[in-house]
Amino acid sequence: MDIILKKTERIDDLQIKGLKIIQDKEGFCFGIDAVLLSNFTSIKNNSKVADLGTGTGIIPIIIAGKSKAKEIIGIEIQEEVANMAKRSVKLNNLQDRVKIINDDLKNIENILEVNTFHVVTSNPPYMHPQGLKNRNDKKAISRHEIMCNLEDVIKAASRLLMHHGKFYMVHRPVRLADIITLSRRYKLEPKVIQFIHPKVGKAPNLMLVQFTKAGKAELKILDPLYVYKEDGDYTDEIKEIYAKEDIGEV
DSSP states (O other): OOOOOOTTEEEEEOSSTTOEEEEETTSOOOOHHHHHHHHHOOBOTTOEEEEETOTTTHHHHHHHHHSOOSEEEEEESOHHHHHHHHHHHHHTTOTTTEEEEESOGGGGGGTSOTTOEEEEEEOOOOBOOTTOSOTTOHHHHHHBSSSOOHHHHHHHHHHHEEEEEEEEEEEOGGGHHHHHHHHHHTTEEEEEEEEEESSTTSOOOEEEEEEEETOOSOOEEOOOEEOBOTTSSBOHHHHHHHHOOOOBOO
């Protein structure tokens, strides 16, 4: 398949089911947080899935490869990044299941049909934009709450989900109080949390959260997940997550 790459772009092998992704060396490349989030999800066959702030489309592509979701839609506000995601979808021959939309998630009700999605995912910007010098930089937009904030993401997820639909998000533990407060405001009940630690003895720097729309108040904390061993290699648990081939719900 003929895929045109820009000078700063490359094709990376995701090392699972032959999947590949286009990335820009000068832009924001996906990290372990996107991989962990994708594999944290549980997707029933024929599900309808939306990914908010999809970036280069890494989460929809992994979900498409590891599940039998019928339709996966990624929303990305940056035109150039969304275009890259569209080319990655084409590169993997996933056009019949994955669609990338270049639009603002704050405008979600005019983009997608609300209350119809089984699953929504998001790896949103973590950082506050205060003091940023270049607010138009692609890396800055991906990392900082410039184009949307935490409440925008949670509100959009709630609007898209059907009753008892699931929302999966990766974020920083320092925002936990905000996350629980905002999610309950929009009828998303936090049901499962897993804290991600760089290694044993280090405080968690990421967390995975699963919410249920209109769910009952009952929160389960999973065992912590450690990313690196003392020698700097990935732990066996992380290697198993990368190699996992099926995220379908049992």
